[in-house]
Amino acid sequence: MHKTLAFLLFLLPGLALGQGRLSGVVQDSATHQPLAFSSVFLANTTLGATTDDQGRFEFPKVPAGTYEAVGTYVGYRLSKQTITIGKAAAPQQLTFLLGSAGPQLGEVVVQANPHREEDFKKFTSYFLGESTFSQQCHITNPKDIVVYTNDSTKELTAAAKNFVQVENEALGYRLKYFGMFFTYNPETDFVAFSGSPVFEEMTPRDAAQQRQWEANRATAYIGSFPHFLRSVYTGQLRANGFMAQQVRIMPNKRFERLEPLSRRPAGSLTDAEQDSLEVLGKLAPAFATLYPAARSLDSLRRVADGRVYLRFTGELQVAHFGEAPDRNYSEPMATLGPEPRKQPYPAQREVSRLRLQTREAEIRPNGTLRNPADVSTGEYWGFEKMGEFLPLDYQPPVLAPTPAK
Incomplete structure (x- = not known):
């Protein structure tokens, strides 16, 4: 998979908390001459502008949130700045200084x-x-x-x-x-x-x-990883149809004992070791155990000083109910813990896996992560890629609550 x-973390729509005005100028970094007709945009959005003959640009209405502002011009290197637009922010001024696009040490x-x-x-x-x-x-x-x-x-x-x-x-x-x-x-x-x-x-x-x-x-959008992140931030995990369960990964001791054989030259193996090597190919390196109880919202996030952090240990299995998976998704959908007769679930569901690469990951007010590399995903969310890529300023329709069972 x-x-x-x-x-994945660039997809989430911003929360409509207000708007602000953004303007500035794009210049050559060496001469400070204006770069007319250069492009400025807010990454992962539909918000873009072209500078005038004095290198000036303006965004009259930017939804509240944190963005990566980017200046670009043919023959020059990109220039990036992180900006935050508050609920009632004063107009912001930016200056982009673009340097020559010649290759530098360590650059691809x-x-x-x-x-x-x-x-x-x-x-x-x-x-x-x-x-x-x-x-x-x-x-x-x-x-x-x-x-x-x-x-x-x-x-x-x-x-x-x-x-x-x-x-x-x-x-x-x-x-x-x-x-x-x-x-x-x-x-x-x-x-x-x-x-x-x-x-x-x-x-x-x-x-x-x-x-x-x-x-x-x-x-x-519905059931996507961005939808999940926004649900965690706003405290509407169950109302938006999500259920998270703890996954425990246990190493396969038999695999660990046999795995060193795969690194030895084939001619050095005895017949018994060769037989064991064939068995190794049929073994899973680890076993996954799913805890049936749903994780509570408070066990998945930490709220402190007005900030929200995604925080958990190990791996999570996250199911979203009410949406059928894409017809091109060929993998079997993961189990949900309890047997259906004990705790029925809607037949239509999408099941994904989630792992933190660090202790916790901060969710920004507009629902994105401060550092996208803090999180990796798998199974259904790993299947969704550019075809499901939405801009930050996309606003989803008002959805009726579909609580998980």
């Missing part, structure tokens, strides 16, 4: 070398995903992307000097992913990518397509 680390240098078709297909599969919505996503500038497979580690990496452009025909968004860097490790089956994306609303053919996009966006 593919796991996703970086992009993207060259115009053709990539192998096989590598590019793997990249698009892991980056875009395989869901019904992902199959309606298309990369429109494939020649700007360099994909590389390390012959030794077999790790797959991809990068673009400027941006990767994706058109999502299912959700009606055109996405430019600036500074994208992607990696896939086949040994751990782990996918991660990072960068600064900006969304643009596509123009629908007619009113019917607009309604379909709105319905698809709601489908992508």
Whole structure:
């Protein structure tokens, strides 16, 4: 099951707590001359602006929240600043100083070398995903992307000097992913990518397509990891149809005893050891035990000084009820603990796994995580990728409570 680390936490809609005004200027870092017609955007949103002939820009209405503001211009390096818009914030002024885009020590240098078709297909599969919505996503500038497979580690990496452009025909968004860097490790089956994306609303053919996009966006949001995070922050976990259970991972002692055989040269093994090595291939390295009781909200978060932290130990299994999984999801859905006759559950559900990479992860007021790398996901949430990617300023429809059983 593919796991996703970086992009999942960029999806969550901001909480409509107020609006603020943001303006500023974009300049050359060496000469301080204005850069006319450069682009400024708030990453992971549909909010973007183009500077005038004096390098000035303005966002008259920015929803309250914390954002990564990005300045970009052809031939220059990206410039980023973290900003916070409060409930009744005073207007903010930013200055972006953009430097030359020449390569620096330690930077991944993207060259115009053709990539192998096989590598590019793997990249698009892991980056875009395989869901019904992902199959309606298309990369429109494939020649700007360099994909590389390390012959030794077999790790797959991809990068673009400027941006990767994706058109999502299912959700009606055109996405430019600036500074994208992607990696896939086949040994751990782990996918991660990072960068600064900006969304643009596509123009629908007619009113019917607009309604379909709105319905698809709601489908992508409901039950997603961003929906879960927002539910934890607002204290509406059960009301929004989520149930979290503790998973305990126990190592398989038999696997641990036999695993050293796999590192020995084949010619050095006795017949008995060779037989044991064949058994090893049929063993799981660990066993997972699921505790049937649902975790309470207070056991999953810590609230202190007006801040909310996602906090738990080990792994969680998180189920969302009322939504059927995507038809392209081929894995069997995980169990839910008690037998159905003892505690019935709705037949339609999506089951995911969640692990903290640190002791706790702070959830910002707009529902995102301060550090996306603090969390990794698997199973159903690991299956959802670019096809379900929504901007921060997406506002979901008002949903009726669907409490978990």
